[in-house]
Amino acid sequence: MGYGSAIRFLEQASYGADPASIAKVQAIGRAAWLAEQFRAPMTPLPDALEATPGGSQEGMSRLQTTWILNALNAPDQLRHRVAFALHSILVVSAVDLGEHRQYVPYLRILHEEAFGNYRRLLERITLNPAMGRYLNMLNNAKANPARNTVANENYARELMQLFTIGLVELNPNGTPKTGNPASYNETHVSELAKVFTGWTSAPMNGAAPKFRAPDNWAEPMIPIEAEHDTTAKAILPGVTIPAGQMARQDLASALDAIFNHPNVGPFVSYRLIQRLVTSNPSPAYVDRVARVFNSNSGGVRGDLKSVVEAILTDPEAGTGAGPYSELNADQGSLREPLALTLNIIRALDMRSNGGLASTVSGVGQNLFYPGSVFSYFSPFSKPGPEFQALNATTAMNAVNLIYRLASNGLGSAAVLDLNPWDQLATNPDALITAAANALNRGTVNSNVRATILQAVNAQTSNRMKAITALYLVGASPQVLVKR
């Protein structure tokens, strides 16, 4: 495989192309690299520290730092990439769940199920207490006429709208059906809400199970049947769950029906393609991946490993010959701030202590703190999801981030050995070529090269020449957009 193709693939399938991984992909090819990644053991996520004597719980910063360090260095790169893509769909935000002990069990599910089955992932995420708190399934009780309350609708609504089906019926290629027919109506939401009643925290220290039990973030929620609504529930057009089922039966019935809705394949495929490869995939690309979601080579629905493989080996990901050896002019994606930062650090083989969360946040992505249930970026934002976070402030911060990376301005969060670059600076042409090799798949547009050369020649020290070349290549829009 060519050098540029190897880098493109690694930017889709990992947190970036460092010299070692480029050599490896070039040597063994995509298929073998993927097979190795699917087998790679999961890098463990750290347990929370004990609460301080005053009772205050550990917050999120060590988890952010550790996760970034792992994303930079851990062997299970693809798992990190897919887990984060799943986090961007099945959102829990530390805005509401800002303790390590609350967040890490949720994150572990995403890492553990990254190559698993979407049905199982849905069930584990549904019963995760952080999700239960975030979308209010935790301690959701059946209707109570004396208090004039009904079941909380939040999880029911977002499970269907954001995690699985979406508001509009889709064709198998992910485009809306003619006339945008609604997938379900308000009554279905209220009825589905009744399924998610009766669930509470698992008992701890041998306590008897009870509704509104003390929070237990480490274990899945458990049902208390007395608080579960046992009436019949018409949860989707043509789908009614019979009266009299227990909470776990209702949950299985509902998740089976939702998981088997024909929208789910194209819905999930579209979003995963956006997160891994390109912002505006063609309907044909979505169709090819959704078919794999609907049924992999073994006839299994929802197998994420097969789906990820289909996404990353599709001709439209730039893996094919002829017209597909490059992405077409409408494809690619603006690098999300996390990927932009980590891609450059890996490309330049920099050392990092992982303390990059606040820097990345300034560029528009606060790791594990997405602003709403719509995650970091809306899948519908144009010209691409990541543009939603690109504004004057974050754009300036992005450009400044690249200057700091190129000039060792981030302390031990990102350390670049500039000595070899200083030596290259005696030959500005070679310097720019080397910067483009590291940061832009070895290519640099001739106009861009001429412009950079002029700026490099205006510098009065080799160090500033090196910094200028790395900065201007790194901040060029050709690099800011991954393609």
Add this chain to the structure above:
Amino acid sequence: MAISSARRHAGLLANRREFLRLGCRAVTGLGAAGALGQLGGINALAQTANSGYKALVCIFLFGGSDANDMLIPTDDAGYAAYAGVRRAIAIPRTNLLQATNAGSSTYGLPPSMPGLQTLFQTSKAAVVSNVGMLVRPLTRAQYRANQQPVPSNLFSHSDQQQQWQSAIPIGIAQSGWAGRIADQIRPLNQPSLFPAAVSVNGNSLFLVGQQTQPSQIASPNIAVTGQQNRPGDLERLNALQQILTLSNGVTLVQAAGSRINDSLVVLRQANDAFANLPSLTTPFPTTSIGNQLRQIVRLIQIRGAVGLQRQIFFCSQGGYDTHEDQPNRQPQLLADLSAAMLAFNLAMEELGLSEQVTLFTESEFSRTFQPNASNGTDHAWGGHQFVTGGAVKSGFYGTYPSMVLNGADDSGSRGNWIPSISLDQYGATLAKWFGVPDSGLTTVFPNLANFPTADLGFFKT
């Protein structure tokens, strides 16, 4: 990144030249239609009384703020209807802050909003009751029989946020209603190239025009790193801007390059202006919404330096999606909101701009009148919005919902109020005050003609 004043001055001149050069490119991109439209617009605008500066400031309450707990009946019958449904989460009657009335019905604010009460007491606040997204006027019977078009994807956060910001209730909107207002008033801002529409908290469809683009300026000092007036620094900066604008035919690359370059240009001009910012003595709360409104004050203070007669701002406050524990969550948000709104109005008085600047709220929907099992409320529809400023004719506008579950105002069974006033009417009243000619109002609000009046009357003139 301290820069000595002599050096700063040298850089400033270079920046100005740069701004003019690059800014002209941005405007020629509007095309002939935009330029001709401008010329036509000058005459229409000249005929309206539009001398002097004006600004509109939107606070968007993300998550869907529960309006039922933002304006509460305080008379016997009204409070009984409220408490009879709200039960455990009802705000005690004795805690309510008297604000306004409609005939014999009286209304109070929650105890968390003393600042807003002050604005009502000083005749600087109005409330517009049960306003929301509609395609045309709608009754419960029509809604339940699917006899009238209704906004698509009601009760969905993302869709309703887009609709409140765009005034486009069906289909995918490419521009926002404030952006289209900015298009309309462009002649008043000539020849300034500084964006009239600015967000201080992230991107929003609200400010995107068909001909004009907004910017986002969240902080008073954000500048390009590495510019220390060393030899070669300016060459590096110029090279960066050239690279950002070089064409290579790739859609996303072009989009990213031009957006970043436009940002650098605008921020460099803003920073020059911020360097000479007049003082302000009015204290602001150091909350998120307080800081955002404080930044908007700065952007208003540089109006002369950047040459603008009309400005539109967007700021926001999140967290209103109170599905759970509403009695504890919403009051903190409303307290921050109320305090920041009062500070902003006081700052406008300090600057002598009270009658020229109007601050108003939006939120994607209100919440169910009937609570849920988690001491919270779920997604609903019509709600109350507040308008404040010295130009506002203080009082109550519209019709308070009947507060009967399954009643005439309920689209469902839980008190999902069908709006009795459309966003189009609410926005058009603001737009007209701002100086949009009547002929432009239907461009800004395409469905405006479906409703009986385009002016709800909440301004003095």
